Amino acid sequence: MTHPGRNVFMALVVLFLVAPLIVVAGVSLNAERQLLFPPQGLSLAWYVELFLQPDWLNAVKNSLIIAIFSAALAVSIAFPLAYFLWRHRVWYAKALFALGLAPFMLPPVITALGFLVFWVSTGFYGQMIATLISHAIFFVTLPLVTISLGFESIDRQLIEASQVMGADDRTVFRTVLLPLVRPYLISGYAFAFVLSLNEYIVAYMVAGFTVETLPIKIFNSLRYGYTPVMASVAVMFVLVAIVVFGLIARFGDLPKLLGAWSERET
Amino acid sequence: MSTQPSPHALPLPDADVEARRAPRILRQHAALFYPALMLGMFFVVPFGIMLAVSFFHRVEGAFFEPAFELANYARFVSPFFGKALVFSLWISGLAAVVVTCVAFPFTYFLTRMRRGSQVRYLVFILAVLSLSEVIIGFSWSTLLSRTAGVSNLLYFVGLLPQPVAWTPSFGALLLGLCYLGFSYAVLVLYPALSRLDPELPEASRMLGASPLRTFFTIVVPVLRNSIVSALIMVFVFNLGAFLLPQVLGRPEHWTLSVLITDQAVFQSNIPFAAAMAIFLMLVCLALVALTLMFGQQRRAAP
Numbered sequence: 135m136t137h138p139g140r141n142v143f144m145a146l147v148v149l150f151l152v153a154p155l156i157v158v159a160g161v162s163l164n165a166e167r168q169l170l171f172p173p174q175g176l177s178l179a180w181y182v183e184l185f186l187q188p189d190w191l192n193a194v195k196n197s198l199i200i201a202i203f204s205a206a207l208a209v210s211i212a213f214p215l216a217y218f219l220w221r222h223r224v225w226y227a228k229a230l231f232a233l234g235l236a237p238f239m240l241p242p243v244i245t246a247l248g249f250l251v252f253w254v255s256t257g258f259y260g261q262m263i264a265t266l267i268s269h270a271i272f273f274v275t276l277p278l279v280t281i282s283l284g285f286e287s288i289d290r291q292l293i294e295a296s297q298v299m300g301a302d303d304r305t306v307f308r309t310v311l312l313p314l315v316r317p318y319l320i321s322g323y324a325f326a327f328v329l330s331l332n333e334y335i336v337a338y339m340v341a342g343f344t345v346e347t348l349p350i351k352i353f354n355s356l357r358y359g360y361t362p363v364m365a366s367v368a369v370m371f372v373l374v375a376i377v378v379f380g381l382i383a384r385f386g387d388l389p390k391l392l393g394a395w396s397e398r399e400t
Numbered sequence: 401m402s403t404q405p406s407p408h409a410l411p412l413p414d415a416d417v418e419a420r421r422a423p424r425i426l427r428q429h430a431a432l433f434y435p436a437l438m439l440g441m442f443f444v445v446p447f448g449i450m451l452a453v454s455f456f457h458r459v460e461g462a463f464f465e466p467a468f469e470l471a472n473y474a475r476f477v478s479p480f481f482g483k484a485l486v487f488s489l490w491i492s493g494l495a496a497v498v499v500t501c502v503a504f505p506f507t508y509f510l511t512r513m514r515r516g517s518q519v520r521y522l523v524f525i526l527a528v529l530s531l532s533e534v535i536i537g538f539s540w541s542t543l544l545s546r547t548a549g550v551s552n553l554l555y556f557v558g559l560l561p562q563p564v565a566w567t568p569s570f571g572a573l574l575l576g577l578c579y580l581g582f583s584y585a586v587l588v589l590y591p592a593l594s595r596l597d598p599e600l601p602e603a604s605r606m607l608g609a610s611p612l613r614t615f616f617t618i619v620v621p622v623l624r625n626s627i628v629s630a631l632i633m634v635f636v637f638n639l640g641a642f643l644l645p646q647v648l649g650r651p652e653h654w655t656l657s658v659l660i661t662d663q664a665v666f667q668s669n670i671p672f673a674a675a676m677a678i679f680l681m682l683v684c685l686a687l688v689a690l691t692l693m694f695g696q697q698r699r700a701a702p
Contacts, residue, residue: 137611140509147506151528152653153550154539161542181502199558202661215435218428227432239633239688240681241640243657247664249679251453252446255669271442295654335642339664349534363544368535375527381521392522393591394511 140172162365176304180366190217190363193351197331200266200347205326207270207275212277215395217311222286222317231278238275246339253340265337269330270361277322280391283309287390317386324378332371433496454674464671472675481659482677488655491570491682492638500631502578503585504593510586511594517579522590538648541567542575544648560646572651580641581634586643592626636684656680 163176184190215234219227237245249268253259288311295312335351342350348371352364382388457467464576475481510521542549544566554560566572600622620627621655642657654662656676 143505144509145626147502151524154536154579156533157543158539175628184609202485205671211435211438213432216433218435220444222428228435230432230439230483233443234435236443239636240684241657243417243640243642243660244677244681244684246600247673248443248446248662250664251450251670251674252442255449266443271439274439296418328530332530332535334532334534339661342665349532351532353643356534356541360662368531368538370534371531372527375530376523379530379568383523386460388519388522389515392587394594 137361144222155369158365158368162369164362166387180362181370183363184366184370187363189346190351190367193346193348196345197349200262200269200337200345201327201330202265204269204273206325206332207267208274208326209277209281209323211270211274212281213319216278216281216285219282231282234274234278236275237272240333242272246336249336259298260341260343262341263348264340265345267339268324269333269337270326272333273326273329274337276325277319280318280322280325281315283391287318288314318391321382321386321391323392324382328375328378331374421653450674450682451678453671456671457672458539458542458669458673472672473679475672476676476679481656486658487653487659488639491574491653491655492641493508495581495638496631496635498574499578499581499585499634500627503579503589503630504620504623504627505615506614507586507589507593511590511596514599523542525583525586528579530588533580533641533643536576536579537644540572540579540644541647543577544572568646568650568653570649570653573645573653576648577641579640580644585630588630589623589626589667592623596622600630610699632687632690636687639680639684659671 162180164174164180167173174288174310175266184194189215211321212234215227215230219231246268249264250259251266253261253268292310293306296306300307323373332349333347334353337345338350338353346354352367355361355364379388382391418471428505445456452466453464455468455470456464456472458466460470476485510518513521546552546563546565551560551563555563596619601614601618605611609617612631639655640657641655642661645653645655645658657680660673660676660680663676664671
């Protein structure tokens with residue numbers, strides 16, 4: 135069954151989604167220091183500049199540090215909570231789980247302002263640790279959802295079998311649970327990492343003037359003088375996202391991770 | 401989730417015995433301490449402080465001082481902020497409707513594809529989802545600009561007499577918001593659509609309905625609740641956009657989120673910003689509650 139109408143529709147939507155990315159990629163290849171499309175001359179100078187100019191390099195460094203550690207912190211909060219909720223379905227664990235989902239249910243501006251007020255009150259306003267912890271809380275939803283899915287998908291008979299064979303709780307956790315949940319744990323980390331890298335408003339509100347991350351740097355250049363470097367950063371972001379999510383898809387079950395039934399069950 | 405019969409329905413076979421041993425269960429709670437502490441300290445407390453600050457008094461040059469006044473709330477009962485609120489709700493709602501109308505058939509077709517193609521699409525959708533507003537705003541302002549945009553291409557092939565700038569404008573902002581919300585809508589709709597029993601549309605087709613008729617008389621009504629959820633979630637998501645209105649819109653297109661940031665960062669009036677944020681949060685909570693009610697009805701219906 136082929137549907138020409140369906141294919142045209144899908145192609146149009148994909149075009150809508152790709153068009154801005156293509157233009158940005160084109161702009162990033164300009165030889166001149168101008169935003170022109172189609173590009174005038176071809177050069178990779180703006181990609182080199184990203185790693186040579188100290189202020190851009192500093193933004194890269196800040197973004198990476200924040201993303202790496204905030205994603206780890208988010209996973210460290212999400213994992214015990216997901217594990218506890220899987221073992222004991224008690225109301226307070228469920229309430230805590232709902233709390234962990236809240237950052238995704240509210241407009242980010244509100245959460246960001248909450249963080250701003252908190253860090254101003256505690257005196258950490260403008261420091262990197264404030265951005266880092268804020269991102270961890272802000273993105274805790276992602277590992278929480280993926281790790282919970284991982285626990286839910288564990289076949290209970292496996293646990294029974296290992297207990298029958300004489301494994302105690304710790305051994306079961308280490309040799310059965312952890313290996314089974316690991317792919318979900320890694321995906322949760324990857325989601326939080328990529329989104330933290332791209333996050334703007336929380337980073338801006340909490341420490342925008344002192345800890346410049348890449349999105350903040352792009353926005354500042356957008357306001358105070360264009361440079362094709364911002365286009366090359368945007369392209370890098372898209373590539374990083376595609377590589378990370380591609381890897382998740384390669385080593386995990388992406389449709390299932392996003393809520394579809396797995397092949398086995400359908 | 402709420403179908404568990406007892407509060408201690410442990411998955412492990414001998415767990416009931418374990419659960420009755422009090423010290424054991426207390427020690428097991430240790431796993432919960434750290435997440436509870438982190439979420440409480442860094443999420444609940446900030447919201448509490450924000451609520452308190454919304455009643456505080458603003459101090460010029462510093463941040464704020466404790467007080468209890470309703471002035472911050474009274475201040476946005478004005479034509480200026482009223483207009484901003486109405487405009488925010490209007491453009492977010494419009495974008496949510498457009499996005500859902502496109503994302504629903506898109507996701508439906510997506511879930512009918514082979515698994516391999518589905519995965520490729522999903523990777524792409526996730527990549528778009530992870531783009532920050534900054535990059536989306538920058539990309540669209542470039543795409544719609546006079547020097548490096550579509551109009552330039554149209555001029556090149558002779559369809560336009562001269563290149564034109566299509567940004568900033570209402571249309572540009574709407575496009576940007578649709579772009580922002582689209583991948584989100586797809587991911588909200590994806591679980592429900594991929595769990596749709598394939599026999600349902602098949603039966604309809606077998607009885608002679610056209611694909612279009614099957615889609616509108618079978619698929620859409622069955623998934624009505626998911627559509628409403630997607631609509632509301634995209635609406636709330638768009639309501640939070642604060643960068644796109646600045647990059648793609650004119651000052652009269654500034655939404656409440658822009659004004660909140662402006663007050664907090666540039667006017668240093670955190671109490672007023674907090675009051676607006678609390679108000680916006682109440683609007684959103686009401687909408688989320690509405691979504692959950694739809695979900696409850698669905699569970700009660702069959």
